[in-house]
Structures are given as C-alpha cells and as structure tokens.
Amino acid sequence: MANIKELKKKIKSTKGTLKITSAMKLVSAAKLAKAQQAIQSSRPYAGELEDTIKTISALVENYSHQYLNENKENKRAALLVISANKGLCGGYNSQLAKEVKKFLANTDMDVKTYFIGKKVRELILSDVNEGKFYEFEKVEPSYLEIQGVAKELGDLFSSGEFGKVYIAYNVFKSAIEFVPTVKTALPMTLEEEELKKVEEDFPFDFKYDPSPEALLDTLIPEAYMSTVYTCVLDGLAAEHGSRMSAMDSAVSNCKDAIRTQTLKMNKLRQAAITTELIEVVSGAESLKG
Amino acid sequence: MNHFTVDVLTPNKVIARDIPCESLLIPTVRGQINVLPDHTHIVTRLSTGHLTIFGGADDADKSFTVSYGLCKVVGNKVSILANTCEEDREIDAIRAQEALDNANEVLKGSDNLSDEDIVKYQRKAERAQIRLQIAKRFSK
Numbered sequence: 001m002a003n004i005k006e007l008k009k010k011i012k013s014t015k016g017t018l019k020i021t022s023a024m025k026l027v028s029a030a031k032l033a034k035a036q037q038a039i040q041s042s043r044p045y046a047g048e049l050e051d052t053i054k055t056i057s058a059l060v061e062n063y064s065h066q067y068l069n070e071n072k073e074n075k076r077a078a079l080l081v082i083s084a085n086k087g088l089c090g091g092y093n094s095q096l097a098k099e100v101k102k103f104l105a106n107t108d109m110d111v112k113t114y115f116i117g118k119k120v121r122e123l124i125l126s127d128v129n130e131g132k133f134y135e136f137e138k139v140e141p142s143y144l145e146i147q148g149v150a151k152e153l154g155d156l157f158s159s160g161e162f163g164k165v166y167i168a169y170n171v172f173k174s175a176i177e178f179v180p181t182v183k184t185a186l187p188m189t190l191e192e193e194e195l196k197k198v199e200e201d202f203p204f205d206f207k208y209d210p211s212p213e214a215l216l217d218t219l220i221p222e223a224y225m226s227t228v229y230t231c232v233l234d235g236l237a238a239e240h241g242s243r244m245s246a247m248d249s250a251v252s253n254c255k256d257a258i259r260t261q262t263l264k265m266n267k268l269r270q271a272a273i274t275t276e277l278i279e280v281v282s283g284a285e286s287l288k289g
Numbered sequence: 290m291n292h293f294t295v296d297v298l299t300p301n302k303v304i305a306r307d308i309p310c311e312s313l314l315i316p317t318v319r320g321q322i323n324v325l326p327d328h329t330h331i332v333t334r335l336s337t338g339h340l341t342i343f344g345g346a347d348d349a350d351k352s353f354t355v356s357y358g359l360c361k362v363v364g365n366k367v368s369i370l371a372n373t374c375e376e377d378r379e380i381d382a383i384r385a386q387e388a389l390d391n392a393n394e395v396l397k398g399s400d401n402l403s404d405e406d407i408v409k410y411q412r413k414a415e416r417a418q419i420r421l422q423i424a425k426r427f428s429k
C-alpha cells in the first residue's frame with residue numbers, strides 16, 4: 001500500500017503535467033483558429049479553380065498539357081505525405097500512417113514516397129522507398145516553399161519519371177474531426193463518372209477569351225500549385241485541431257487522476273489519525289485501570 | 290427582377306459570396322465586358338481593373354479592384370477568381386502611392402531584372418494606379 005508521502009509526490013507531478021497539457025491546449029486552440037481561417041478562406045478558391053479546369057479540359061477537344069496526360073504504361077508514382085513534425089496530437093500521425101500503408105498495399109504502382117513532416121516518416125520509413133524528405137525553416141511552410149516542392153514533383157511528372165503524383169494528408173473537417181486521405185494530384189484528369197456528369201451538366205460549350213488553350217496553359221500550373229498548398233493548409237488545421245482535442249482529454253484525465261489520488265491520500269491520512277487516537281485513548285484507559 | 294449571383298474569391302480570402310446582382314462590369318484582358326442576366330456561358334481571363342456589381346433596386350452596388358485571374362459565367366452564376374481583390378472603401382491611397390513610386394523606381398533600373406520580375410513590378414504599378422484612381426474618386 002502506497003504511503004502518504006508517495007501519494008503527495010505523485011499528485012504534485014500530475015499537477016505539473018496538468019499545467020503543461022492545459023497550456024498546450026490553449027496554444028493549439030489559438031493556432032487552430034488561425035489555421036481554420038486560412039483553410040476555410042482558401043478552399044472555395046481552390047475548389048472553384050480545380051472544377052473550372054477539369055470542366056474546360058473535358059470540354060475542349062484536342063488539347064493536351066503535360067499535367068493532363070495520363071500515361072497508363074508508366075507504373076511509377078510519387079506519393080507526398082504531409083504530416084506533423086511534432087507528436088502529442090492524438091491519432092493524427094498514426095491514422096495517416098495507417099492510411100498510407102493501406103494505399104501502398106493496394107496499389108500496383110511502384111511508389112516513391114516524399115515527406116513533409118517527420119512523424120509519419122518515422123512510422124513507415126522501413127516499409128517505403130523514400131524519395132526525399134522536405135524540411136522548412138518554420139513549422140508552417142510558406143506558399144513559396146510549397147510551390148518549390150510542388151514544382152519539383154510536377155517536373156518529375158512531366159519528364160515522365162512518374163506516371164502519377166498522389167498526396168496523402170488529413171482533411172480538416174472540424175476541430176475534432178479529420179479524415180486521412182490519399183488523393184491524386186496529377187494528372188488532373190477526370191474519372192469516367194465525373195466526365196459523364198460534366199457532359200450532362202454542360203451540354204453546351206463555353207465561350208472563351210482568349211482561346212481555351214491559352215487559358216488552360218496558364219491556369220493548369222496555377223491550379224496544381226493551389227491544390228498542393230490547400231492540402232498543406234488542410235493538414236495544418238487538422239493537426240492543431242487534433243492536438244487540441246488530444247490535450248483536452250489529457251487535461252480531463254489529469255484532473256480525474258488528481259481527484260482519485262487525493263481521495264486515496266485523504267483516506268490514508270484519516271486512517272492514520274484514527275489509529276493514533278485509538279492508541280492514545282487505549283493508553284489513557286489502561287492507566288486509569 | 291431577373292437577378293443572378295456573384296462570387297468573388299481570392300486564394301486567401303473569400304471576398305464575397307452569392308451577392309445578388311442585376312448587372313456586372315468585368316475587366317477582362319480584351320476590355321471591359323458587361324454581364325446581364327441570361328448571359329451566354331463564358332470563361333475569360335481577368336485583367337487588372339475595376340469590377341462593378343450593380344445590385345438593382347433592392348441591393349447595394351459594390352465595386353472592387355481586381356487583378357489577374359479568371360471569370361466564369363455559367364447560367365445565372367458568376368464566379369470571379371482573382372489573385373488580389375479589395376473593396377473600394379478599403380483602399381489606402383497613401384499606401385497605393387508608395388507602392389506605385391516603389392514599383393516605378395524598381396522598373397527604372399530594369400536592366401538587371403529578370404523577365405519575371407519585370408512583369409511582377411509592372412503588375413504592381415498597374416494595380417497601384419488603379420487604386421489611386423479609385424481613391425481619388427472617393428475623396429472628392
């Protein structure tokens with residue numbers, strides 16, 4: 001049975017942990033608010049741009065861009081895994097790692113894996129063929145840095161090194177929910193179902209100004225960059241959200257632990273006092289006798 | 290009244306969503322176009338300029354300064370995707386003047402600039418000029 005002194009020590013250290021976790025929770029909450037703002041204001045733009053490109057490229061005949069060409073023969077693919085640099089964020093990294101493993105097990109492509117964020121890399125490094133590990137000066141990479149990464153992968157794609165470029169990341173749903181996802185970034189072609197839908201929705205063609213080719217030439221790289229950047233923003237928001245909820249449950253666990261330990265300690269103390277009293281009383285009784 | 294709606298989006302901000310509109314002036318690379326309800330479907334590139342949304346009898350008119358981007362008209366829905374965009378009343382004339390001076394300064398020594406940089410600063414100067422024009426109109 002633990003003695004009072006030990007319990008006191010334990011309570012003190014749990015209180016220390018509580019302070020750390022609640023501070024981390026507050027920090028994540030503040031960061032989350034910022035990241036959420038960023039992702040929610042850039043999502044509509046990126047979505048609309050991607051939609052437009054896909055629609056136009058499906059409608060325009062005889063147009064080809066290096067980012068649109070699908071080469072079914074090419075069985076090499078790149079996978080960019082966007083994860084966190086830090087742990088203590090619940091299932092954020094492990095769930096993404098699981099999703100990546102599942103994807104690698106099911107694909108028939110020869111996949112080379114690129115990493116942003118070291119945590120998932122540590123988890124799955126032994127199972128993958130590593131391409132490159134990107135590190136940035138700050139925790140939150142800037143648009144330019146991401147553009148560099150996107151361009152590097154895009155160039156490898158257009159040179160025929162890879163037949164496909166995938167991105168694995170956590171999609172931010174809400175502060176407590178994220179969905180690990182693997183999505184195809186290149187080529188930007190539509191699935192057949194989507195293609196049919198486009199044809200149904202747009203039985204007419206658009207008028208273009210200038211020519212559709214000129215439009216697509218400039219828009220496609222732009223859309224690709226914005227897709228990659230949005231994925232990174234999504235990942236960041238999901239990370240902060242996930243860390244916040246993980247820390248929230250850690251805080252309540254700490255509080256629970258402190259409560260039960262204090263109760264235990266008080267019980268022990270009470271028992272000790274009772275024993276002492278009995279001793280005093282029985283000593284006095286025997287003297288009387 | 291036959292209305293349609295307008296979305297104005299930029300990469301880091303949703304400027305406006307579903308604004309009711311009766312008539313719309315859009316600056317495109319080949320000049321300004323006027324969009325009325327039941328316009329034909331078009332996709333066109335924006336140039337730097339002045340986007341005006343006329344709300345009709347019930348809704349307020351709004352005008353924005355936009356620069357390079359895309360404009361899509363599908364049915365009664367117009368989407369403006371601009372690289373930068375700001376509503377007129379947010380414009381800061383002093384900052385615009387500084388930006389214009391700065392850009393012109395850099396362009397003067399354009400011999401040592403790469404092509405990309407020249408385009409970048411030309412665009413900066415264009416944007417600043419348009420902002421200044423608008424700011425002047427407001428201060429009158």
